[in-house]
Amino acid sequence: MTSRRKRDPDIGFKPGPAGGWGSAKSVGEVLLREHVPLSGATLLKHQNKPQGYMCVSCAWAKPAKTHPLEFCENGAKATAWEVTNRRADREFFEKHTLAELESWRDHGLEEQGRLTHPMRWDASSDKYLPVSWEEAFDEIGRELQAIAPEQTEFYTSGRASLEASYMYQLFARIYGSNNLPDSSNMCHESSSVGLPESIGASVGTAVLSDFENCDCIFYIAQNVATSSPRLLHDLQDAVDRGVKILTFNMLREPGLERFVNPQSPAQMLATPATPISTKYYQVKNGGDIAALFGICKALIEADDAFQARGNSKVSGSDAQPRDPENAATVAFAASIAAADRKNVLDHDFLAEHTAGFEEFAAVARSYDWKELERVSGLAREEMMEAASIYAESNAVMMVYGMGLTQHLMGVENVHMVANLALLRGNIGKPGANICAVRGHSNVQGQRTVGITEKPGLIPLDKLAELYDFEPPTWEGHSTVDSCKSILSGETRAFVSLGGNFLRAAPETDAMEAAWRNLRLTVQIATKLNRSHVIHGEIAYLLPCLGRIEIDEQATGPQAVSMESSVAHFHGSRGRSKPASPELRSEPAIIAGMALATLTHGDVPWKQWVDDYALIRDAIEETYPETFKSFNKRLFQPGGIPRPLPARERKWVTKSGKANFLTPDRLFPEFPFDASASDVLHLATLRSNDQFNTTVYGYSDRFRGVEGTRQVIFMNADDIALLGFADGDIVDIVTAIEPETVRAVHGFRIVTYDIPSGCCAAYFPETNPLFPLAHHSPKAKTPSYKLLPVRLEPSTTVPNN
Numbered sequence: 001m002t003s004r005r006k007r008d009p010d011i012g013f014k015p016g017p018a019g020g021w022g023s024a025k026s027v028g029e030v031l032l033r034e035h036v037p038l039s040g041a042t043l044l045k046h047q048n049k050p051q052g053y054m055c056v057s058c059a060w061a062k063p064a065k066t067h068p069l070e071f072c073e074n075g076a077k078a079t080a081w082e083v084t085n086r087r088a089d090r091e092f093f094e095k096h097t098l099a100e101l102e103s104w105r106d107h108g109l110e111e112q113g114r115l116t117h118p119m120r121w122d123a124s125s126d127k128y129l130p131v132s133w134e135e136a137f138d139e140i141g142r143e144l145q146a147i148a149p150e151q152t153e154f155y156t157s158g159r160a161s162l163e164a165s166y167m168y169q170l171f172a173r174i175y176g177s178n179n180l181p182d183s184s185n186m187c188h189e190s191s192s193v194g195l196p197e198s199i200g201a202s203v204g205t206a207v208l209s210d211f212e213n214c215d216c217i218f219y220i221a222q223n224v225a226t227s228s229p230r231l232l233h234d235l236q237d238a239v240d241r242g243v244k245i246l247t248f249n250m251l252r253e254p255g256l257e258r259f260v261n262p263q264s265p266a267q268m269l270a271t272p273a274t275p276i277s278t279k280y281y282q283v284k285n286g287g288d289i290a291a292l293f294g295i296c297k298a299l300i301e302a303d304d305a306f307q308a309r310g311n312s313k314v315s316g317s318d319a320q321p322r323d324p325e326n327a328a329t330v331a332f333a334a335s336i337a338a339a340d341r342k343n344v345l346d347h348d349f350l351a352e353h354t355a356g357f358e359e360f361a362a363v364a365r366s367y368d369w370k371e372l373e374r375v376s377g378l379a380r381e382e383m384m385e386a387a388s389i390y391a392e393s394n395a396v397m398m399v400y401g402m403g404l405t406q407h408l409m410g411v412e413n414v415h416m417v418a419n420l421a422l423l424r425g426n427i428g429k430p431g432a433n434i435c436a437v438r439g440h441s442n443v444q445g446q447r448t449v450g451i452t453e454k455p456g457l458i459p460l461d462k463l464a465e466l467y468d469f470e471p472p473t474w475e476g477h478s479t480v481d482s483c484k485s486i487l488s489g490e491t492r493a494f495v496s497l498g499g500n501f502l503r504a505a506p507e508t509d510a511m512e513a514a515w516r517n518l519r520l521t522v523q524i525a526t527k528l529n530r531s532h533v534i535h536g537e538i539a540y541l542l543p544c545l546g547r548i549e550i551d552e553q554a555t556g557p558q559a560v561s562m563e564s565s566v567a568h569f570h571g572s573r574g575r576s577k578p579a580s581p582e583l584r585s586e587p588a589i590i591a592g593m594a595l596a597t598l599t600h601g602d603v604p605w606k607q608w609v610d611d612y613a614l615i616r617d618a619i620e621e622t623y624p625e626t627f628k629s630f631n632k633r634l635f636q637p638g639g640i641p642r643p644l645p646a647r648e649r650k651w652v653t654k655s656g657k658a659n660f661l662t663p664d665r666l667f668p669e670f671p672f673d674a675s676a677s678d679v680l681h682l683a684t685l686r687s688n689d690q691f692n693t694t695v696y697g698y699s700d701r702f703r704g705v706e707g708t709r710q711v712i713f714m715n716a717d718d719i720a721l722l723g724f725a726d727g728d729i730v731d732i733v734t735a736i737e738p739e740t741v742r743a744v745h746g747f748r749i750v751t752y753d754i755p756s757g758c759c760a761a762y763f764p765e766t767n768p769l770f771p772l773a774h775h776s777p778k779a780k781t782p783s784y785k786l787l788p789v790r791l792e793p794s795t796t797v798p799n800n
Helices: 020-033 037-044 073-083 090-095 106-110 133-146 162-175 189-199 231-240 265-269 288-309 327-341 347-353 357-366 369-376 380-391 410-423 443-448 460-467 479-488 508-515 586-597 605-610 612-622 716-721
Strands: 119-122 127-130 152-156 216-220 244-248 258-260 279-281 396-400 434-436 493-497 520-525 538-543 559-563 568-573 680-685 711-714 729-734 743-751 758-762 787-793
Touching (some): 020 258, 020 265, 037 073, 090 127, 133 520, 162 460, 162 493, 162 559, 162 586, 162 612, 189 434, 216 231, 216 380, 231 258, 244 380, 288 357, 288 369, 288 380, 347 410, 369 380, 460 612, 479 508, 493 586, 559 612, 586 605, 711 716, 716 743
Parallel strands (some): 152 493, 216 244, 493 520, 520 538, 680 758, 711 743
Antiparallel strands (some): 119 538, 711 758, 729 743, 729 787
């Protein structure tokens, strides 16, 4: 059996609200399915709590004052998925060749359970066979020594802890490589590039308390119920305070419309669902820049009109204190004078803190409303309405997700979010900041401790001083660069700290073919996935402890740490018995490979494995301002805040100010008419039953889909215009780079509330459609949220 038996697809049922009984039922089902109804439920009481373990799923913030239960539906699924009693053990691999396993679906591979023994691929039997840890490390070390550092990739998913990530990048650099691609390259690299250019910070500036102090939230291109459900509590609390939430999203998503708090008996039993979005603006795929320009244009032109009137609200000399020595009269006069400064834009902030405003304002004024409407999909009245609400608010948060960043113009999208915030000084004050909602649980933190291909972002001299080696200074490979190098045959070795690289990357078919030509593939993982069954000439599968498991080392049980979406560091302590006595921790595996590979550098690898506190001391010594008193504050409730000058309106940019950066166009340029009547713009999505490449099941209760992932969501008018009907089976074909045919087959059309000209389907099933070159030029983030496609009638029976 490659997967549990599924029912026939059920499509089109009416979704309920986020949370509520649907969430409670889903949590119960996954705990039962993974055979951990009691132990799983007990563990969940400690999830995201001080002295507990941090969720292995999303990176949303962990509050200092926790709810009784601090987990969400997807977090519970991730926990059950990791502590399952299912095992992909020796007996499993004895029964199955890798050629056979290649035909299994993603869900079927991972559902076999936890890996239990280190394995090496045996060519004669085409099976993974058990091997000792020492044998594995010795051969990996010999192979890496024989391969040039420039030809070796060290990939990380967003799961690995700060401690493991710091060790991993150090291992790679002492080995001589800066090839450190990571999952961030494929999701929020546009933020990592765009935000520093705009405000001098590589991450969002928001903190949890901003949700308590704002009076308006712009919620842009992030599906909260699927990607970060615990954030719904903060949004619900904001709504209850009267905060207006303006949502900009292509699809109508129930999680952005209604929420029932599963921890509130009253709401579960009687109270109506909380409406989340005050206004819901359905922006066309790729239309975010136009929509944000329209709002900025409305604000700037309203301010122009205000200035042109020149009306003073102040009579006589009321704005001057009659007694400059009297504090009360000074304060009164100042309040009167402030009335004249309450313009649409914050001119004092603009003058003191920003650069480039006049150039940006001129471009915003120049855009024609009809063009902005055409590209954005919004009416002029809608953009002006959003601008009016923004202008009437005193503290506005900008919350956005990968719906903005995974674009050809992802960096420009991020610039526009910053531009809108800067117009009224909505950065660096209580309730007013930018919140970039990150994906995996430590994807942001890995970059903080050195997982990057860019040597300019690393304290190389400090590393050289601490560990007695000469770090490489050449720029390494991002994910896209790694793919190019693998396709060309230049890369010879790929070491992966977690993740499912082949399923996450674009250009799937060509990548899988080239992957087989690698000399060495090393996969450090908890569960089996497709990147393990397609392999190099020498292939190792090394099973590691999960974050939820007790990590016992020489000095006792260890703790690890990670960074949340709001740039706070949190400690995490495992509480579950390891799935196998053969498992080793990620730090121990990294140290084992390093000791077998490196011939220079002075690193106490063994001592670090014995006591992870020593790794944290080393992190603090490398980044003293960021990790001050790291060990002492590790389990501080609410986490350790990462210093960000932009939170204090200190701008670490070339200009010394926050920069208005003006996109040179509204929409990407394609080498053909992207508005042709038979071309749709595809965006990839996650379902309610997955996290990144991990597919927990075949249900997407928020979109009315059960029992299949082979669907394409379309506008009803587009379905009719193209000559199809709801339920028809089609092939999706890439409409760019016609010299290479890229297609996926057997997708069922589902009518959905989505703007005309747009369509959506699940990631990673549609990744084969994406050319490697289809990415942001600056960030190299694959444009998974915008790809021109055509549809053709299919002869393929859907693989449900």
